[in-house]
Amino acid sequence: MRENPVSPESPDGDWNIQKARATYNIDRWGAGYFDIDDDGHVVARPLQEKGAAVDVTDVIDEAKARGLKLPLLIRFQDILRHRVQALNEAFRASIAEFHFKGSYRGVFPIKVNQLREVVEEILDAGRPYNFGLEVGSKPELYIGMALQDQPGSLIICNGYKDVAFIKLALQGIKLGKKVIMVVEKLEELRQIILVSKQVGVEPMIGIRARLLSKGAGKWAESGGENAKFGLSTAELLAATSLLQKENLTHCFKLLHFHIGSQVPDILTVKRAVQEAGRFYAKLHKMGFPIEFVDVGGGLGVDYDGSRSAFDSSTNYSLQEYTNDVVYYLGDVCNAEKVPHPDIISESGRALVAHHSLLIVDVFGSIDKTPPGLELQYGLGGEGENHLVKELLYIRDNLGRLNKLEGYHDALERKEDAHQMFTLGMLELPEKAKIETLYWEICEKVVASFKGQSYVPEEIRKLEDSLGHQYLCNFSVFQSLLDHWALGQLFPIMPISRLNERPTQEGTLVDITCDSDGQINKFVDLPGVRDTLPMHELKPSGEGHEAYHLGFFLMGAYQDIMGDLHNLFGRVNEVHVFLEPDEPAGYYVEEVIEGNTIIQCLSAVQYDELELKRQMKAQVDAAIKSDRLKPNEAMRLLDDYERGLKDYTYLTF
Secondary structure, eight states, rough: OOOOOOOSSSTTTTTTHHHHHHHHHHHHHTTTSSSETSSSEEEEEEEGGSOOEEHHHHHHHHHHHTTTTTSSEEEHHHHHHHHHHHHHHHHHHHHTTOSSOOOOOOOOGGGGOOOHHHHHHHHHHHGGGGEEEEEOHHHHHHHHHHHHHHHTTTEEEOOOOOOOHHHHHHHHTTTTTTTEEOSSSSSHHHHHHHOOOOHHHOOOEEEEBOOOOOOSSSTTGSSSOOSSSOHHHHHHHHHHHHHTTOOOOGGGGEEEEESSBBBBOOOHHHHHHHHHHHHHHHHHHHTOOOOOOOOOOOOOOSSSOOOOEEEEEEEEOOOHHHHHHHHHHHHHHHHTTTTEEEEEEEHHHHHGGGGGGEEEEEEEEESOTTTTTTOOOGGGTTSOHHHHHHHEEEEEEHHGSHHHHHHHHHHHHHHHHHHHHHTTTTTTHHHHHHHHHHHHHHHHHEEEEEESSOOOOOHHHHHHHEEEEEEEEEEEHOOOHHHHHHHHOOOEEESSSSTTTEEEEEEEEOOOOOOOOEEEEEEOOEEEEEEEEEOOOOTTTTTEEOOOOEEOSSOOOOOHHHHGGGGOOOOEEEEEOOOOTTTSSSSEEEEOOOOBBHHHHHHHHOOOHHHHHHHHHHHHHHHHSSSSSSHHHHHHOOOOOOOOTTSOOOOO
């Protein structure tokens, strides 16, 4: 809703940085990596309180100075390193506290973010911890084979496998790597045994058990007895019989389970670990010297800061998660009197979500009562349609009327006008006046309920419908696919002007020609809010002063899963490293330019040379028919060819 805007020159004594933090929950979902400085700018703290703060607006200015346009993805590589260290140190602390006899060997699931710089940074940070990789396809295994270059380095192979996949994994064993193929179905085990005999290499085998325990939230169905992957108890026994028959019991190295991504409730983890621990213990007693228990993924990220069992949150900390995994697995092993295994986890989301931030520019808004519309009314409604007269009376006398009744009367007049227009009984000027007056009345009604202890439900809905639609230069389908497909919430907020009170509520719409290209659900502590607090756009010259929004915790899946709806491609990105010797405390280590128009066209089988040839043929024909002069025609052709190299997003 519109209120009197607060300018930086006349600060609102009732607004401060702490209120800005609370409004956007940044001090909760930010996990210590993001904050607001005294100038009202969002800052990144890649090492949390132990390192320097990076002003995000400075990074944007640096990117623009290098010729990059928005939307822009900023990667804070030091956050990746910090997350790897935090995960490993948390497991080490739990192992020490509960006197667990095994060790921790984490792996990063490449599917969560396949970008080379991300994978290499994680492996480099994880080298002191013998950190490994998890792959789920042949292309990902090719990555793992090349990047895991040390003897004994760990690669977990999940997903369905063909002969070529199995052969490549066995070649990794020949090279001295610890490449463990996780059996997803019984037929796969038979094929692994057959191919290993042909190649002459003993396989390292893991088996995924299909637990009855399953997760909660949006990805719950990836676990449980109806899961896509894994062996039932009967199939597990058949697999062990086959291994015994083939004298390969010593090749059964790992027991695996997975209860789903983004597990919000720690009780789910407790139950699953206890169940899997029993499987491990019983198998060990049957003579299978299993070395590893792989607890899969599921370690969640608190996207909304509520620290609850809500889908986009978690009701546990990293340390609580590692404590429960270590404690309950050790407890079962002690009760069953079997050795403690080494623990593997595939915590991809928790490692990479925080490190990347998408910046988009807001280039306009769609308002119910746009400023600058000067509709002229007759004095006292003289000469106006009777509906216009009645709405003018309600608007001008609302202060002494019952507000809810005034709103109901205005709504009735608006609906009457719609019927009259449909029947041809109302002209466009009258329709425009009626709609404008209706929304002006609605704004006054909603404003009258501000601060009241009780606000009727219909007024709350009316307030949402009055929210502005902010036009943002990005594609939901390319950059925020999980929001569109699954309703996943991501923290979103302005990255500057946070020392000013946000005076408007709005939703976000992207630049695709699709009605689904919008964001109208935002993180909030009590639940989910339908609008985002934002600032009024400031005029500047022919347009408005730059206003940027940040989309946070974007590092997991969003970077790789985007599609080419409307042929909007990958966005520009910069990689930021902390550096104390630099004046700003950081430097931009790498720039990766987003897709050009021709790159996106090539992805859908358009050839650059053929497009140019077809355009040239049309230009030549236009010259011959005197529709274009030769110089004009050549400029048109040059513009077309040069434009093929442009960024796919809008340029302002």
